[in-house]
Amino acid sequence: MVDVGILGATGAVGQRLIQLLEPHPEFDIATLTASPASAGKTYKEAAKWRADTPMPDSVTDIEVTATDPDAIGDDVTLLFSSLPSGVGAEVEPDLAEAGYVVSSNSSNARMADDVPLIIPEVNADHLGLIDVQRDDRGWDGALLKNPNCSTITMVPTLAALDQYGLESVRVSTLQAVSGAGYSGVTSMEIIDNAIPHIGGEEQKMESESRKLLGEFNGAEVVRHSMDVAASCNRIPTIDGHLENVWADTSDDVTPDEVSAAMSAYPSATLPSSPERLIHTFEEPDRPQPRLDRNRGDGMAVSAGGFRRTEGGVQYNCLAHNTIRGAAGASVLNGELLLEEGYL
Numbered sequence: 001m002v003d004v005g006i007l008g009a010t011g012a013v014g015q016r017l018i019q020l021l022e023p024h025p026e027f028d029i030a031t032l033t034a035s036p037a038s039a040g041k042t043y044k045e046a047a048k049w050r051a052d053t054p055m056p057d058s059v060t061d062i063e064v065t066a067t068d069p070d071a072i073g074d075d076v077t078l079l080f081s082s083l084p085s086g087v088g089a090e091v092e093p094d095l096a097e098a099g100y101v102v103s104s105n106s107s108n109a110r111m112a113d114d115v116p117l118i119i120p121e122v123n124a125d126h127l128g129l130i131d132v133q134r135d136d137r138g139w140d141g142a143l144l145k146n147p148n149c150s151t152i153t154m155v156p157t158l159a160a161l162d163q164y165g166l167e168s169v170r171v172s173t174l175q176a177v178s179g180a181g182y183s184g185v186t187s188m189e190i191i192d193n194a195i196p197h198i199g200g201e202e203q204k205m206e207s208e209s210r211k212l213l214g215e216f217n218g219a220e221v222v223r224h225s226m227d228v229a230a231s232c233n234r235i236p237t238i239d240g241h242l243e244n245v246w247a248d249t250s251d252d253v254t255p256d257e258v259s260a261a262m263s264a265y266p267s268a269t270l271p272s273s274p275e276r277l278i279h280t281f282e283e284p285d286r287p288q289p290r291l292d293r294n295r296g297d298g299m300a301v302s303a304g305g306f307r308r309t310e311g312g313v314q315y316n317c318l319a320h321n322t323i324r325g326a327a328g329a330s331v332l333n334g335e336l337l338l339e340e341g342y343l
């Protein structure tokens with residue numbers, strides 16, 4: 001078993017990380033960190049537990065530490081980070097320099113040239129960028145990232161379509177409130193409403209998807225040439241981001257071929273990867289957040305509503321934003337690091 005720590009363990013994503021790591025076959029939770037206000041308290045004193053399963057007994061009496069290299073034990077090799085991005089930008093490089101391998105969910109440094117941005121089923125080979133990073137920065141540890149939750153939902157479906165020559169992608173999202181965190185959107189703002197703006201989200205979808213589907217040539221990731229434009233919207237669902245995608249391809253492709261290609265797209269064999277990565281539906285009104293977000297224990301992507309367009313195909317896709325889109329994505333990346341010998 002590998003001793004691991006969770007940075008930002010008291011937050012919404014931190015609690016999901018505890019849910020996923022407590023029963024994990026390869027990882028043992030050894031350290032929990034949070035802000036200076038929580039340091040020194042037991043986890044049950046520091047965390048307002050809001051997850052949908054009880055707080056595991058094994059973490060209740062762990063003393064929460066500060067989030068800095070001196071406060072984290074030497075027995076820990078892997079850190080899962082769910083810090084606010086400003087805090088992540090300050091402390092994650094120090095932790096990697098101090099020898100820890102950091103699998104981070106926070107948005108800072110996702111687009112840095114020597115930081116791998118990984119979805120294991122899509123671009124596991126980009127992990128080789130860690131060797132470039134260690135050479136460049138002289139680190140014994142490492143920093144890798146999972147993408148933004150809306151990007152993770154769409155990219156596996158695009159990866160399945162790329163064989164037909166992806167040229168252009170247009171996407172409009174309907175995002176759940178959990179993506180904004182517990183205090184992110186008030187009930188007065190979102191009930192009986194939809195908010196057609198999520199700061200920075202569109203730019204993240206446009207840039208991260210081209211890095212994820214790019215080619216790693218041993219030195220850098222050459223971005224995919226497709227053109228991506230996004231429009232992001234908040235709606236009053238709790239979990240599960242639904243997205244309407246228009247993808248234009250250089251080759252002619254039928255809706256049936258697209259559905260078959262997504263359905264056949266291979267999953268990985270890591271402990272947290274779902275048996276089937278993309279579930280496809282024939283029913284035109286699926287996937288739906290409430291019905292489909294928990295497929296594959298929240299780690300699968302769903303797609304449906306396939307329709308021919310002038311330049312390619314239109315479809316809808318969905319994933320659980322705080323599992324596949326956040327905590328589960330970081331855990332999967334940790335499993336990949338272990339399998340590939342980076343721990």
Ligand SMILES: NC(=O)C1=CN([C@@H]2O[C@H](COP(=O)(O)OP(=O)(O)OC[C@H]3O[C@@H](n4cnc5c(N)ncnc54)[C@H](OP(=O)(O)O)[C@@H]3O)[C@@H](O)[C@H]2O)C=CC1
Nearest residue numbers: 008009010011012013034035038083084085148149181326
């Ligand atoms: N992949 C994705 O798309 C998603 C990513 N996220 C990202 O994950 C991160 C966490 O989000 P979420 O869990 O909702 O946030 P929360 O606000 O719920 O939790 C933040 C955590 O960080 C800790 N923290 C706050 N300030 C500091 C500090 N100065 N030093 C150390 N620790 C600090 C908090 O500790 P304390 O309790 O002591 O304040 C808490 O544990 C964010 O970067 C968010 O953008 C979130 C959802 C989806």
Ligand SMILES: N[C@@H](CC(=O)OP(=O)(O)O)C(=O)O
Nearest residue numbers: 105106107148149175179180
């Ligand atoms: N912005 C996302 C969640 C998030 O925190 O994304 P990021 O990890 O890119 O900051 C949402 O609101 O649903």
